[in-house]
Amino acid sequence: MDAADRAGERPVLAVCGLAFEAAIAAGPDVVTACGPRAARLAAHLLQDARGWAGVISFGCAGALDPGLPAGACVLASGVWTRQGVLPTDPAWLHALAARLPGARLGCVAGLDEPLLAGADKMRLWRDSGACAVDMESHVAALAAQRHGLPFAACRVVLDPAGRIVPPCALAGMRDDGTSALLPLLRALAASPRELGPLRALAVDAWRARRTLREVRERLGPKLGAP
Numbered sequence: 001m002d003a004a005d006r007a008g009e010r011p012v013l014a015v016c017g018l019a020f021e022a023a024i025a026a027g028p029d030v031v032t033a034c035g036p037r038a039a040r041l042a043a044h045l046l047q048d049a050r051g052w053a054g055v056i057s058f059g060c061a062g063a064l065d066p067g068l069p070a071g072a073c074v075l076a077s078g079v080w081t082r083q084g085v086l087p088t089d090p091a092w093l094h095a096l097a098a099r100l101p102g103a104r105l106g107c108v109a110g111l112d113e114p115l116l117a118g119a120d121k122m123r124l125w126r127d128s129g130a131c132a133v134d135m136e137s138h139v140a141a142l143a144a145q146r147h148g149l150p151f152a153a154c155r156v157v158l159d160p161a162g163r164i165v166p167p168c169a170l171a172g173m174r175d176d177g178t179s180a181l182l183p184l185l186r187a188l189a190a191s192p193r194e195l196g197p198l199r200a201l202a203v204d205a206w207r208a209r210r211t212l213r214e215v216r217e218r219l220g221p222k223l224g225a226p
Contacts, residue, residue, distance in 0.1 A: 010050075010051060010052055010053040011029045011030060011031050011051075011052065011053060011222070012029065012030050012031070012052070012053050012054050012055070012056055012222045012223050012225050013030075013031050013032075013033060013042060013045055013046065013052055013054070013055045013140075013143075014026075014030050014031070014032045014033070014055075014056050014057075014058040014223060015032075015033050015034075015042055015055065015056070015057050015058070015136045015137075015139060015140035016032055016033070016034045016057075016058055016059040016136065017034070017035065017059050017060070017134065017135055018034070018035075018059060018060065019034060019035070020209060021058060021059030021060060021212065022034040022059075024209075024212050024213055024216050025058045025059070025216060025223065027221070029221050029222045030222065030223055031045065033045060042055070042139065042140065043143060046143055046146075046147045046149070049147035049148060052147075052149055053149075053150070053222055053225050054089065054092065054144065054149050054150035054151065054152065054222075054225050055140050055143055055144035055147075055149050055150070055151050055152075056092075056140065056151070056152045056154060056223050056225070057076070057079075057108075057134070057136050057137040057139075057140040057141070057151075057152070057153035057154070057155065058153075058154050058223060059134065059136065059155060059156070059212070060134070060155060060156050060157070060158035060205075060208050060212065061074060061108065061132040061133060061134040061137075061155035061156065061157055061158065062114075062115060062121060062132060062133050062134065062157070062158065062159045062161075062163075062165070063121070063131070063132055063157045063159065063160045063161045064109065064121050064122075064124055064125035064128075064130055064133055064161055065104075065106075065125060065131040065132070065161060066122075066160070066161040066162060068104065068131060068132065068157050068160065068161065069157065069160055070157055070158060070159070070160055070163075070203075070204035070207045070208055071156060071157060071204075071207040071208055071210070071211040072104060072156070072157045072211075073100055073102065073103040073104065073154070073155070073156050073157075073211060073215055074103065074104045074105075074106060074108060074131060074132045074153075074154075074155045074156070074157065075093060075096050075100065075103045075104070075105050075106075075152075075153070075154055076088050076093075076106070076107065076108040076137060076152070076153035076154075076155070077093065077105050077106060077107055078107045078108075079107070079108050079109070079110050079137045079138050079141045079153060080107050080108070080109040080110065080128040080129070080130045081109075081110050081138045085107065086110075086138065086141035086142065086145060086151075087151075088141075088151055088152050088153060089150035089151055089152055091150070091226045092150050092151075092152040092224065092225055092226055093105075093152060095224045095225070095226045096154055096219065096224045099218045099220070099224055100154075100215060100218060100219075103154075104131060106130065106131035106132070107128070107129060107130040107131065108130055108131070108132050108133065108134065108137050108153055108155060109128045109130035109132070109133040109134075109137075110133070110134065110135070110136070110137045110138025110139070110141070111124075111133055111134075111135055111138075112135065113135070114135065114165065115133060115165075117164060117165075118161060118162050118163070118164060121133070121161050122161065125161065132155055132157060134155055137153045137155070140153065141153070150225065152223075152225070154219070154223070154224075156208045156211045156212045156215060157208060158201075158204055158205055158208040159201060159204055160204065163200065163201065163204060165201060
């Protein structure tokens with residue numbers, strides 16, 4: 001078996017934030033790292049870089065550009081961090097764009113903490129020029145860079161730029177990316193005014209999940225890796 005054949009057998013590592021994102025991404029040629037501990041898991045999985053075709057950040061994001069609605073797909077031309085912009089692989093980006101012609105191409109911001117308020121999103125949009133933000137793309141980009149692997153990011157907007165993310169929505173998040181209902185209900189009982197924003201967020205999440213499934217189907221094997 002020559003090198004090209006071996007390269008064709010190597011899986012892609014998809015770095016996700018939530019369990020449902022990882023479930024959508026997973027496949028025979030895609031291994032997922034999920035949740036707040038994704039960076040540690042990705043580092044462990046990538047110890048032998050020769051076993052991987054590339055790394056992709058896959059899942060949902062918050063919009064920074066007010067023109068992006070829930071369900072809009074974003075393909076990252078780069079990942080903005082406070083230390084600089086991390087590039088994406090041009091060939092992989094081209095392949096993704098060919099499969100997703102309606103997607104928005106632009107910079108994605110990577111942060112370690114969630115942005116809940118619309119004013120914070122507007123400030124980051126102004127400062128970074130990024131059109132969307134998530135908590136995994138910079139982790140995935142750094143892991144790929146460290147191991148000399150191609151990197152791409154494909155994200156679907158869950159919360160639009162003007163949407164307020166209620167703190168109760170984060171109360172039920174577990175370390176593995178799944179949700180626990182009881183802590184969320186407790187937080188909501190303590191702050192009942194968050195019910196309206198939580199309902200709006202749930203509708204946005206339904207749209208994002210539906211689009212993410214469609215995106216996954218269009219990307220096909222290895223999430224579009226060339």
